[in-house]
Structures are given as C-alpha cells and as structure tokens.
Amino acid sequence: xxxTPYGSYGAGFVERVVEAADGVEATLDADAGAExxxxxxxxxxxxxxxxxxxxxxxxxxxxxxxxxxxxAVAVTFAAVGRDAADAGAAVVxxxxxxxxxxxxxxxxxxxxxxLLVFERVGDGAVxxxxxxxxxxxxxxxxxxxxxxxxxxxxGVTAVTHAEIxxxxxxxxxxxxxxxxxxxxxxxxxxxxxxxxxxxxLSAVGAGDPxxxxxxREDDGTASEHxxxxxxxxxxxxxxxxRLDDLLAPAVxxxxxxLVDDLDGYDDRAADLREEVRDARxxxxxxxAAGPARRRLLAHECAHAGARALRAAYGTxxxxxxxxxxxxxxxxxAFARVVAFQLVEEALLDRTLxxxxxxxxxxxxxALGRLTAFADDVGVDRDAGDLFALARERRATVYDRRAxxxxxxxxxxxxxxxxxxxxxxxxxVALADLDGxxxxxxxxxxxxxxxxxxxxxxxxxxxxxxxxxxxxxADRNPAAPDPLSDPLPDALLDAAGYLDSVAGADTAVGxxxxxxxxxxxxxxxxxxYLLAAAARLRSELADVDPAERLRAVxxxxxxxxxxxxxxxxxxxxxxxxxxxxxxxxxxxxxGFTLDSLPxxxxxxxxxxxxxxxxxxxxxxxxxxxxxxATLRRDVADGPVADAYAGYETAYYxxxxxxxxxxxxxxxLAENGTLALRVAGRFRDTRCGxxxxxxxxxxxxxxxxxxxxxxxxxGTPVLLVARRFxxxxxxxxxxxxxxxxxxxxxxxxxxxxxxxxxxxRLTAEHWDWDADGDDDEIGI
Numbered sequence: 001x002x003x004t005p006y007g008s009y010g011a012g013f014v015e016r017v018v019e020a021a022d023g024v025e026a027t028l029d030a031d032a033g034a035e036x037x038x039x040x041x042x043x044x045x046x047x048x049x050x051x052x053x054x055x056x057x058x059x060x061x062x063x064x065x066x067x068x069x070x071x072a073v074a075v076t077f078a079a080v081g082r083d084a085a086d087a088g089a090a091v092v093x094x095x096x097x098x099x100x101x102x103x104x105x106x107x108x109x110x111x112x113x114x115l116l117v118f119e120r121v122g123d124g125a126v127x128x129x130x131x132x133x134x135x136x137x138x139x140x141x142x143x144x145x146x147x148x149x150x151x152x153x154x155g156v157t158a159v160t161h162a163e164i165x166x167x168x169x170x171x172x173x174x175x176x177x178x179x180x181x182x183x184x185x186x187x188x189x190x191x192x193x194x195x196x197x198x199x200x201l202s203a204v205g206a207g208d209p210x211x212x213x214x215x216r217e218d219d220g221t222a223s224e225h226x227x228x229x230x231x232x233x234x235x236x237x238x239x240x241x242r243l244d245d246l247l248a249p250a251v252x253x254x255x256x257x258l259v260d261d262l263d264g265y266d267d268r269a270a271d272l273r274e275e276v277r278d279a280r281x282x283x284x285x286x287x288a289a290g291p292a293r294r295r296l297l298a299h300e301c302a303h304a305g306a307r308a309l310r311a312a313y314g315t316x317x318x319x320x321x322x323x324x325x326x327x328x329x330x331x332x333a334f335a336r337v338v339a340f341q342l343v344e345e346a347l348l349d350r351t352l353x354x355x356x357x358x359x360x361x362x363x364x365x366a367l368g369r370l371t372a373f374a375d376d377v378g379v380d381r382d383a384g385d386l387f388a389l390a391r392e393r394r395a396t397v398y399d400r401r402a403x404x405x406x407x408x409x410x411x412x413x414x415x416x417x418x419x420x421x422x423x424x425x426x427x428v429a430l431a432d433l434d435g436x437x438x439x440x441x442x443x444x445x446x447x448x449x450x451x452x453x454x455x456x457x458x459x460x461x462x463x464x465x466x467x468x469x470x471x472x473a474d475r476n477p478a479a480p481d482p483l484s485d486p487l488p489d490a491l492l493d494a495a496g497y498l499d500s501v502a503g504a505d506t507a508v509g510x511x512x513x514x515x516x517x518x519x520x521x522x523x524x525x526x527x528y529l530l531a532a533a534a535r536l537r538s539e540l541a542d543v544d545p546a547e548r549l550r551a552v553x554x555x556x557x558x559x560x561x562x563x564x565x566x567x568x569x570x571x572x573x574x575x576x577x578x579x580x581x582x583x584x585x586x587x588x589x590g591f592t593l594d595s596l597p598x599x600x601x602x603x604x605x606x607x608x609x610x611x612x613x614x615x616x617x618x619x620x621x622x623x624x625x626x627x628a629t630l631r632r633d634v635a636d637g638p639v640a641d642a643y644a645g646y647e648t649a650y651y652x653x654x655x656x657x658x659x660x661x662x663x664x665x666x667l668a669e670n671g672t673l674a675l676r677v678a679g680r681f682r683d684t685r686c687g688x689x690x691x692x693x694x695x696x697x698x699x700x701x702x703x704x705x706x707x708x709x710x711x712x713g714t715p716v717l718l719v720a721r722r723f724x725x726x727x728x729x730x731x732x733x734x735x736x737x738x739x740x741x742x743x744x745x746x747x748x749x750x751x752x753x754x755x756x757x758x759r760l761t762a763e764h765w766d767w768d769a770d771g772d773d774d775e776i777g778i
Contacts, residue, residue, distance in 0.1 A: 013049075013234060014182070014190045014428075015241070018173045020044040021166045025112050030082055034062035034090070037111050038079035046077075051198040062090070063097045065104075066196075072203035073101040075196060077108040087114055095153035103203035106196060107158050113167040117192065118158035120204060121150070162192035187428045194234060232449050236456035238429040239343040239422070243461060246418035247339035254412035255313075255331055258306040265303040272296040308408035312338075315403055319561040319600060320465040323635040333464040334405075337564050340461055341406040342387070342419060344454070344571060346426055349390050351450035355578045357585060358397050361390035364427045367420060383419035384410040398574065401595040402567035447578035454575060458525065458568060465562050466525050487625070487676065487706060487717075488531035490748050494702050494719045495674035497621055498535040515539070515555060516620025519613075519666055521603040521659060523558040526569030528624045529598070532556055533576060545583040549593055552577065557613045561602035570598045604658050605642045618668040626659035628678035628711035650689040654678045654711040657690045660718065664697040667722040673698060674719045678711035682765035692732040695760040699723045699738075703765075704745040704752065717748075732762045 024040045032040075042064050046052045057066040057077075066075035078093035080086075090109035098104040098120065107118040150159045169190065172181035182190075194200065272295055279289035300307065313334055317323060322330050346362050353360035360366070367386050374381035387410055394400075409415045430445065445453065458466070493499055498515045515536055520528045533552050540548045552573075560566050573596050584591045599611045631653050634640045643649050648657040656677035663673050681687025694700070698720035706717050737757045745752025759765065 013194060013237060014187050015173075016049045017045070017190050017193060018169050018182075020049050021112070022170045022173055025167075025170055028082060028112060033081040034079050034084075034111075035059075037081060038062045038064055038077070041079060041110075041112075042077065045193075046075075046196070050193070050196050050201075053198075056198070063093055065097065065101065066201070068201050068203045069198070070203070072103040074104060074201050074203040075106045075108055076101055076104045079109070080111045082112055084111060087111060087116060091116065092153060095156045095158070098156045098158075099154040105202065105204045106161065107156065108196075110164075110166070113165075115162075115164040115166050117161040117164070117196070118151075119161040120156060120158045161195070162189045164189045164193070187425065191234075191428050191431070231445075232453035232456055235347070235426075235429050235445065235449075235453040236460065238425050239347060239453075239457050240460050242418070242422040242425050243336070243339045243343050246421055247342055247415070248335045250412070250414040250418040251338045251342075251406075251409050252331060252335035254409050254415050255309065255335060257412070258309045258408070261303060261306040262310060265299070265306055268299055269296065272299055305408050305411050312403070312405045312408055315563055316405055319563050319602075321561070321629065321633075321635075322464070323637075324633065336461070336463060337465075338406045338409055340463055340564075341404075341567065342409070342415075343422060343457070344567070345387065345390065345406075346419075346422055347445075347450060347454060347457075348571065348574075349394065350426065350430065351445055351447060351575065351578065352394065352397065354445050354450065355447050355582045357578070357582055358393060361393055362386060362423050362426075364424050367423055382416045383423060384412075384416040386423075387419060396592075398593055399595050400567075400570065401598060401600075402570050403563045403600055405563060405567075447575055447582075450578075451572070451575040454571065458572075463564060463568075466565050466568050485527055486748060488528045491528065491623055491674045491676065491717060491719075492531055492535065494704075494717065495621055495623060495672045497532060497623070497672075497674075498539055516671075517554075517616075517618070518556050518621040518623060519616075519619045520556075520558045520624040521560075521614075521622065521662070521666075522624050522626035523560045523565055523569040523598060524625060525565070526558070526572045526598075529556055529558045529569060530572055530576060532623070533573060537577075537580070544587065545580040546588060546591060548580050549577060549584060553594060553597060556597065557619075558598040559601055559603045559611075559614060560598075561600065563600050566598050566600045570596050573598070602639065602642075604646075604655065604662055605639065606645075606662075607642075614666075617665060619666045619671055620668060621672050621674065622663040622666050623674045625676035625715075626656050628654040628656040628715070630654050630711055647693060648690045651686040653686045654680065656710065657681055657687065660690060660694065661697075664722060664725075667725075669722055669725045671722045672719070673722065674717070676706060676710070676715050677718050678713060679705060679716040680711055680713045682716070688762060691760075691765065692762045693729065694720070695737045695757070696724060696727075696729060696735060697722065699740065700742040700757065700760060702743045702745070702752075703755075704743070704748070704750070706748055 021044070024037075024044050028036060028040055038061070039059060042057055042059060043054075046057050046064075046066055047054060052066060056068075057064050062079050064077040065073045066077065068074040076094050076097035078090040078097065080088075080090040084090075087110045090111065091107075094107045094109040095118075098107045105120055107120065109116050109118075150157065152158075165186070169182060169186055172186070175181050272292060275292040276289050276296060279292050313330075316334055316337060317330055322333070325333070349358075349362040350360055352358040367383055370381050370386055391407075410419075497518065515532075518532050520532075523529060533556055536551055536555060537548050540551055558566075558569055560569070574593075577593070581593050584593075597613055599613060601611060601614060603610075603614050631643075631649075631651075634643060634655070643655065643658060646658045646661050648661045656675070659675060660673070660677060663675070667673060681690045699722075700718075700720045702717065702719035704717040704719075705714050708715050737760055740757045741754045742757065743752040744755045
C-alpha cells in the first residue's frame with residue numbers, strides 16, 4: 001500500500017478531484033470501514049479540493065455535516081465501507097441526516113468506488129414507495145419526474161446533481177493524462193462538484209425548502225459572484241490545461257512534420273521554377289511556359305500548409321526578436337503561441353455568443369452535427385473545419401488586424417483531435433457555471449466574465465514575448481485581477497490624460513475634444529491602452545455606444561513588432577468593448593466594429609511601409625512601457641542598422657532610449673510623453689546622448705523611480721512635454737534650458753522633491769531625493 005496517489009495530475013479542478021480520489025484509494029486498507037472512508041473523503045474532497053476549513057465540517061461516525069460561510073448546514077454526507085456492495089446504506093444515512101437539517105441544500109453519499117450528489121427540492125413531493133425500482137444500483141428506489149431522477153427518503157426529496165464513478169476515473173487517471181483518458185461526460189460529472197466549493201456553497205434559507213434563492217442570494221451577491229468569483233478561474237484553468245496537455249504538444253508535432261515537408265518542397269519548387277525560366281528562354285512564347293507554371297502552382301497548392309507555417313513562423317520569430325534563440329527553443333515557444341491563439345479563438349467565439357453579437361459555432365453540439373452531416377454525405381469534416389467556419393463567421397462582425405499564426409495547423413490530424421477535446425472541455429467548464437450544456441439557450445460567458453477569464457489565462461499561460469509581469473510583482477493567477485498593475489493609471493494621471501482637471505471643461509458628447517490622440521508604441525499585454533480606453537469610455541458614458549466605439553478607434557493607437565502582443569492587446573480591448581458593441585448593434589441594425597488600431601510594425605524603423613498612424617507627427621500623448629533591449633541583444637541585420645541611425649543609439653544603448661527619441665517625432669508641440677524607461681541613461685556612458693538631447697526635446701515634468709527591472713537596473717517613469725519642436729539641436733555646451741522645476745521621486749507613492757532644470761546637463765543625473773532646489777530659483 002502506498003501513501004501517495006499513483007496517477008500524474010495537473011492543477012485543474014477535475015484533475016485535483018481525481019488526484020484526491022486516487023489518494024484516498026491508495027491510503028485506505030481493503031477492509032476500511034465506513035467511518036474511515038468518511039474521514040478520508042471529507043479531508044481530501046471537502047478540505048483539500050473544495051476549500052472548506054476543517055472547522056466547517058463535523059464528523060459523526062459515517063455521517064458528516066458541512067456548513068456554509070454563514071454557519072448553516074449546507075451539505076450532509078455519508079459513506080460506506082470499502083467492502084460495501086453498493087452505496088445504498090450511505091444514501092439512506094445522508095438523507096436521514098438531511099431530514100434533521102432543513103437548511104441542507106445538497107445530500108452526498110458514496111465511497112471510494114462511486115459518489116452520488118443530490119440537490120434538495122420541495123420535500124414530500126414524491127415518496128419512496130412510488131418508485132420505478134433500483135436503476136441506479138445504490139440500493140434506493142427512485143422515480144423519474146419531468147425527465148429528472150428524483151427520490152424521497154426520510155421525508156427529504158432531491159434530484160440527482162451528479163453521479164461520479166470514482167473508481168473508473170481514478171483508473172483513467174493512472175493510464176495517462178485525464179484530458180485524453182476521461183470521457184466528456186465523466187469530466188462534466190466531476191466538474192459539477194464545483195457547486196460544493198467553499199466560495200459557492202450556500203444553505204437553503206428558512207422557509208425555502210425548494211431551493212429557491214434566499215435573501216442572501218437575492219441581494220445582488222449572486223450576480224456579483226458570477227462575475228468575479230471562481231467562474232472565470234474555472235474557464236481559465238480548463239483552457240490552460242488543454243493548452244499545456246493537448247494543443248501545444250500537437251502543434252509542435254505538426255510543426256516538425258511540416259518542416260520535413262518544407263525540405264522536399266523547396267528542392268522541387270526550385271526545379272519547377274527553373275523549368276518555367278527555361279521555357280520562357282525559348283522562342284519567347286509565354287504560352288510555352290504554361291505547363292511548367294501549372295506544375296509549379298499544383299506543387300505550391302499541395303504544400304500550402306508548409307508554406308503558411310513558414311510565413312507565420314518567420315513573422316513571429318522576427319517580430320518577437322527571437323533570432324538569438326536556438327531552433328528547438330523557438331519551435332517549442334512558437335507551439336505555445338499557436339496553441340494560445342487557438343484556445344483564445346474558442347473563448348472568443350463563445351464570448352461573442354454570450355454578448356449576443358454572433359451565434360456560437362465552437363460547441364460540442366455543433367461539432368457533432370457537422371460530423372454527422374459529413375458522414376451522411378460521405379465527406380470528412382472535423383474540428384479543424386469547424387474552427388475555419390467559426391473564423392469566417394467572426395469576420396462578418398469583427399475583422400482581426402493581428403496576423404493569423406495558427407491557420408496552417410488546422411489541417412493537421414493531431415491538432416484537430418486536440419481542438420475537438422478543447423471544445424468538449426470548454427462545454428464542460430461552461431456547463432459547470434451555467435448548468436447542463438445547451439448551446440441553443442445561453443451557455444456562453446458574458447463579456448465581463450470572459451475578460452476576466454482571458455486575463456487569468458494570459459497570466460498563467462507562460463507565453464514568450466508578452467510579459468504580463470514587467471514590474472516584478474508577485475502576481476497570483478487565481479486573484480480576481482491577476483494582471484492588476486497600478487502603473488498604467490499612475491502614468492496616465494501623471495500625463496494628465498482625462499483626469500478630473502483635464503476633462504472639466506470638455507462637453508460630454510463631443511468625442512473629438514476628449515483627451516486628445518494617444519499612442520502606445522509598445523503595447524505588450526495592452527495594459528496602457530486598456531487603461532486609456534476605460535477612461536475614454538467613462539468620459540463618454542452618456543453618449544451613444546457607437547460613438548464611444550468610434551472615439552476609441554479614432555483616439556487610441558497601439559503598435560508592436562510582436563504579432564502575439566498585437567493579438568493579446570486587440571483581444572483584451574475587444575472584450576472591454578463588447579458591451580458597447582452589443583448595444584450599438586441593437587440600436588443600429590447592421591452596425592459593425594471596424595478593426596481596432598493595433599498595428600504589427602516595428603515603430604522604431606522609419607520607412608515608407610509604416611502604417612499612416614505611425615507616420616503622424618501630431619499625437620497629444622505617447623505613453624507606455626517600451627522594451628529596454630540592450631544593444632548586444634539586437635541581432636545584426638536590417639533592424640540593428642535601422643536602430644543605429646538614432647542619435648541616442650550610443651555605446652551599449654538600450655532601446656527604451658530610442659523610443660524617447662522617436663516620440664519627439666510623434667508628438668505635437670506641447671504633447672505629453674509618459675514612458676516607463678530604463679533608468680540607466682541617468683548615470684552611464686550609454687545615456688550620454690539622451691541626457692544631451694532630452695532637455696532640448698522636452699520640458700521635463702516628472703522623473704520617478706518605479707518598481708521592477710529594466711536593462712539590468714531600476715526603471716523610471718519619465719513624464720515631459722514636447723517643446724522646441726521646430727528648432728534645431730544646439731551644442732550641449734552652449735544650450736541653456738529655460739528655468740523651471742520638475743519632480744524627482746523614488747517610488748510611485750513618494751511625493752518627491754522639486755528639482756531645477758539647471759540640473760539637466762550632459763553630466764550624470766545622480767541626485768538623491770533629499771533636499772530641494774529652492775536656492776536655484778525654481
């Protein structure tokens with residue numbers, strides 16, 4: 001006998017339940033009695049998995065009573081010994097205990113082989129002697145009423161909430177990953193135990209024997225709980241587990257197969273192109289090259305997936321700055337990126353349905369109908385085809401600007417199978433929140449819950465290149481807002497973007513006068529654009545939703561060379577705007593939200609290919625936290641050559657200094673710069689050129705050390721206003737800045753001290769926060 005489980009499990013809810021059951025089975029002797037089984041299941045299930053404090057449940061022999069947060073008995077539980085033939089004795093004992101506890105909402109009974117969960121309804125409605133027999137094998141008769149399995153024992157009437165074959169799911173867990181060995185119905189049965197979690201369990205209120213909402217549930221707590229409690233966490237856990245266990249391995253395997261295909265493709269394509277050239281060299285008749293061209297086209301079509309992979313992979317490697325990593329490291333990282341995009345698509349499909357913008361496509365029911373129809377007409381259709389269809393349908397209501405990195409994978413059999421299991425798992429997670437899955441009613445997450453679930457998924461997905469924690473905070477993915485960060489609001493406050501003073505003289509309903517135009521040239525996970533959008537929408541709370549959407553599109557712009565950063569930012573912004581989008585579509589038939597202005601481009605490269613938004617020179621605000629990549633980490637080539645053209649690209653520079661320089665071109669006169677940059681420019685040789693030029697480009701307002709790390713040192717929040725825009729650069733030895741004061745501080749909450757602009761010289765800015773510069777005349 002072992003004192004540890006035999007299986008290997010993940011961190012999802014279903015996995016933790018199975019692991020707990022495995023542990024109980026492994027630690028109990030074969031002749032363990034009902035009292036031992038009850039004690040073990042209570043500790044493992046109610047304590048470890050469902051999160052109840054030991055003081056919340058009390059054991060009395062084979063029977064236990066579990067109390068909710070208000071101290072009322074919400075669950076009665078009874079167990080049978082390991083040698084019991086069925087769970088009948090436990091069912092009777094649990095119902096008898098419930099008869100003495102009028103507040104008990106759930107009746108739970110079973111042992112190590114099987115667990116039965118019943119939900120109480122109006123007592124005395126059906127009697128045990130009115131039954132159809134022992135169909136359930138638990139020794140207790142029951143009756144089917146209106147399609148529900150209902151029984152009355154000891155005067156307590158209940159319907160079946162879940163039947164969980166513990167022995168079978170433990171055996172499945174010992175065979176391999178649960179995502180592959182458990183059937184969807186078994187996963188759903190286990191997932192229904194979430195109703196018994198400490199944060200969600202509530203007793204039946206006095207005078208409420210039929211389970212209708214109590215006063216406590218009617219006071220608004222229920223709806224608040226739905227949006228903020230563990231519902232989003234359950235969705236995020238489900239999708240993360242499928243990403244880790246199914247999709248990422250399947251995508252990596254598909255990548256490896258197509259790389260082999262590319263080797264043969266390139267050789268044959270080169271031969272065919274040479275045939276085309278040879279045919280054209282003859283008598284000059286273009287038609288002579290026709291057969292060779294057709295062969296080349298057929299070859300390219302036959303290898304379309306491999307070619308699409310090459311394009312997507314190259315786009316990601318270059319944009320994410322991964323040229324310095326090994327091919328194997330990049331393949332693994334790219335697999336996670338592609339897998340993340342696919343689970344994001346599944347969540348977004350169901351979220352658009354929940355918002356009433358589009359009917360759900362990616363559901364288990366839809367997949368079943370598609371495959372059944374395909375079988376009838378003799379064609380092959382599967383989850384890959386369903387994803388392709390869902391993409392086409394979503395494009396009718398919102399056309400993504402972010403590049404597609406995953407389309408090539410939809411033709412791979414392994415990826416298709418993983419997608420099928422992901423769709424089933426999402427059905428289970430949503431059924432856990434909304435009841436039995438019924439895509440024809442409303443099983444889909446509302447926008448608020450979906451946005452929270454997406455943020456939780458993002459915080460736990462371990463994605464390369466999108467740093468959800470750039471400031472060194474110890475974030476908890478299970479927290480209500482795992483991506484919470486005080487810096488975006490602090491930065492926007494310092495910039496004066498839509499603060500109470502800036503907005504005081506602006507008339508509501510005139511979006512063209514609100515806030516000014518704002519650019520975040522390095523969106524990362526989108527937190528700065530989201531904070532700005534929230535302020536802009538708040539200022540426009542009284543105008544039509546279509547006008548709010550238009551203002552966000554016209555006033556806010558983001559950019560990044562990393563396609564994943566662009567996708568994440570665009571998705572988070574879209575989820576924030578879904579309520580407005582739904583309302584706008586209801587008010588105006590046929591209203592469609594145009595692509596949000598988040599551009600995949602390297603904003604530091606000045607060329608004619610820039611989108612028009614990045615060629616502007618009249619932004620009112622440039623904000624964000626640009627990367628502080630050291631010169632040695634910028635791969636040689638066109639990008640490094642473009643960066644070298646900056647005045648501030650000096651010695652061992654970091655790229656955050658280049659963003660300060662580039663912002664001087666984007667900002668209008670008196671426009672505001674508010675960037676989190678590497679603080680090393682203040683006192684190192686590499687920052688000398690920036691120290692010389694910054695006082696001539698900007699009027700400094702604030703220099704504040706902030707938490708985290710950038711380029712090996714402390715980052716700073718740099719807030720300044722553009723001035724002298726049309727004046728030439730002056731020799732630093734001769735330039736004298738106008739006399740003014742700015743704030744120097746150490747920390748977000750530090751009031752700081754006033755410093756004089758006379759300190760802004762090419763020498764090191766190595767001041768401390770003691771004293772002030774009153775004597776210098778500021």
